[in-house]
Amino acid sequence: MILYSYWRSTTSYRVRAALNLKRVAYSQRTVDLVTGDQRAPDYAALNPGKGVPTLQLDDGTILTQSLAIIDFLDATYPDPPMLSGDxxxxxxxxxxxxxxxxxxxxxxxxxxxxxxxxxxxxxxxxxxxxxxxxxxxxxxxxxxxxxxxxxxxxxxxxxxxxxxxxxxxxxxxxxxxxxxxxxxxxxxxxxxxxxxxxxxxxxxxxxxxxxxxxxxxxxx
Amino acid sequence: MILYSYWRSTTSYRVRAALNLKRVAYSQRTVDLVTGDQRAPDYAALNPGKGVPTLQLDDGTILTQSLAIIDFLDATYPDPPMLSGDxxxxxxxxxxxxxxxxxxxxxxxxxxxxxxxxxxxxxxxxxxxxxxxxxxxxxxxxxxxxxxxxxxxxxxxxxxxxxxxxxxxxxxxxxxxxxxxxxxxxxxxxxxxxxxxxxxxxxxxxxxxxxxxxxxxxxx
Structure with missing residues (x-):
């Protein structure tokens, strides 16, 4: 999968940490928030909120919003869990x-x-x-x-x-x-x-x- | 259960709607955000974020943050679901x-x-x-x-x-x-x-x- 992210973005940091803890393989593509990459039409088509991160799954599915992405990862790669079952x-x-x-x-x-x-x-x-x-x-x-x-x-x-x-x-x-x-x-x-x-x-x-x-x- | 809320708060509105759809009985206590009730020490002890809503369960458990509250309600009162199982x-x-x-x-x-x-x-x-x-x-x-x-x-x-x-x-x-x-x-x-x-x-x-x-x- 591909994570569109920016090094200094704290929402990207959350998702990278969850991916790493779950040992999910991914490559990163930089979206430079300072130069405005997030507003480029191609990227905004992936992420209408014009933010990072965006996770593109191997089947092409696009996920946005860091907490929604981590919720997805917790359901599909449950070990280790990011949230309790209680x-x-x-x-x-x-x-x-x-x-x-x-x-x-x-x-x-x-x-x-x-x-x-x-x-x-x-x-x-x-x-x-x-x-x-x-x-x-x-x-x-x-x-x-x-x-x-x-x-x-x-x-x-x-x-x-x-x-x-x-x-x-x-x-x-x-x-x-x-x-x-x-x-x-x-x-x-x-x-x-x-x-x-x-x-x-x-x-x-x-x-x-x-x-x-x-x-x-x-x-x- | 008791929902601490304010009529015009949109986060309170979200939780009231979920409670109503799930037919969960609750009473409301007003936290007047305009007069600053949310900063009163008694309320801040319940909700350190000094916001609304706060849900107090019948066993005394205190829940804060509207999306966390709705996540809890979805787990404990699953019908109708607020989120898909997929x-x-x-x-x-x-x-x-x-x-x-x-x-x-x-x-x-x-x-x-x-x-x-x-x-x-x-x-x-x-x-x-x-x-x-x-x-x-x-x-x-x-x-x-x-x-x-x-x-x-x-x-x-x-x-x-x-x-x-x-x-x-x-x-x-x-x-x-x-x-x-x-x-x-x-x-x-x-x-x-x-x-x-x-x-x-x-x-x-x-x-x-x-x-x-x-x-x-x-x-x-």
Whole structure:
């Protein structure tokens, strides 16, 4: 399969990590969001939302929206699972993932920041402050949504990730967003569970291999 | 169960419609987003994201994030399903739902518009133009993501909704977002599939009963 993606896109990062953890073979094609590749007619025909990622399956099926793609991968390549089989546990994992995917990421998207600049003459400092504001709000919410065991495991417990001993969708969304947090200088000290999850995820080779700096289109 | 919600919240509207279609009994408690109820400490303890909706189950379990709540309801009250059992079909439904839930709604959220006003002195006209911009972009993408049969059913076909003969998660997200589009004066003429889906959904009593103007906390 072919993943249309961009090295620095955090939604691409989520999907690369899921593909790697599930050991699904794929090749990447770069969609350079900075030069506007996503608005080229050929690409917009694949992905009408003009974003990344897009996953093209071997039978030609086109999938868009990172969480929809990971939902598909979880159904078709169930090992390891990105979401629990227990409905309430799954809803808690999804709530954390969606806090990143709806409350933080979209408001900080390149196209939104572009509109802040063109409509309101936002400066680079304004844009940075805007992005850090939404990350701080969202990270504080996630810190409260995560079980306390992530922060201080009960004696003998091995839980390292958001909701268990293996990374799930919540961990992938958090880790990708924290990449962006580092980029914009967000202090993670108030969010110890998030910082711990990122460290645990980056110690996993499959997730490390999905990180922006390790992509073929990253600057050398 | 108890749904903490607000009449005009489109994410609350999605969950009310799913609960009604599945004939799940619930009572509503108002969280007035305009007066800031969502930031009250008691409510923020339930919902750290300080948003609506929040669903409290009879056993006390708290669920947040509308799409996570609907995922839970689909697992525990499967009839009628909000998503297909076929992974690829389900991914297409989710892609449309997520285009509303990530590309349109979060950027137009009350709190985002509030920040535009406080940071950039956005006027009421600026805010309206901002909201209409993201709805136009997102609706155009959705119009392309929806199958053509929604627009012109093949002879003899009965498909009325986004992906079939019954409303699914994509239909609920679209219909709730279109409520907001009407509120802000978005012309739906360029989006005939979306307009058709909204009309079909509003003709269903369970969805009509979930509409903002039919909530107990709506102004009379």
């Amino acid at each position: 409905p309430a546990a799954r809803a808690r994992q999804l709530a954390v993932a969606l806090t990143v995917a709806t409350d933080i990421h979209p408001v900080n998207n390149l196209r939104v920041v572009g509109q802040l600049k063109s409509r309101f003459n936002a400066t680079a400092d304004d844009a940075q402050d805007w992005m850090c504001h939404w990350m701080a709000e969202g990270f504080a919410a996630i810190e409260d949504l995560l079980p306390d065991t992530t922060h201080e495991p009960a004696s003998g417990a091995t839980q390292t990730f958001a909701f268990g001993d293996t990374p799930d969708l919540a961990d992938l969304c958090i880790t990708a967003q924290v990449y962006n947090a580092h980029r914009w200088g967000v202090d993670l000290t108030p969010y110890p569970k998030i910082a711990r999850i990122e460290a645990a995820c980056l110690a996993i080779p499959e997730i490390q291999a999905a990180a922006p700096e390790n992509q073929p289109d990253a600057p050398r | 992974p690829a079909a389900r991914a297409r439904q989710l892609a449309v739902a997520l285009t509303v839930a990530t590309d349109i709604h979060p950027v137009n959220n009350l709190r985002v518009v509030g920040q535009l006003k406080s940071r950039f002195n956005a006027t009421a006209d600026d805010a309206q133009d901002w909201m209409c911009h993201w709805m136009a972009e997102g609706f155009a993408a959705i119009e392309d993501l929806l199958p053509d049969t929604t627009h012109e059913p093949a002879s003899g076909a009965t498909q009325t909704f986004a992906f079939g003969d019954t409303p699914d998660l994509a239909d609920l997200c679209i219909t709730a977002q279109v409520y907001n589009a009407h509120r802000w004066g978005v012309d739906l003429t360029p989006y005939p599939k979306i307009a058709r889906i909204e009309a079909a959904c509003l003709a269903i009593p369970e969805i009509q009963a979930a509409a903002p103007e039919n909530q107990p906390d709506a102004p009379r």
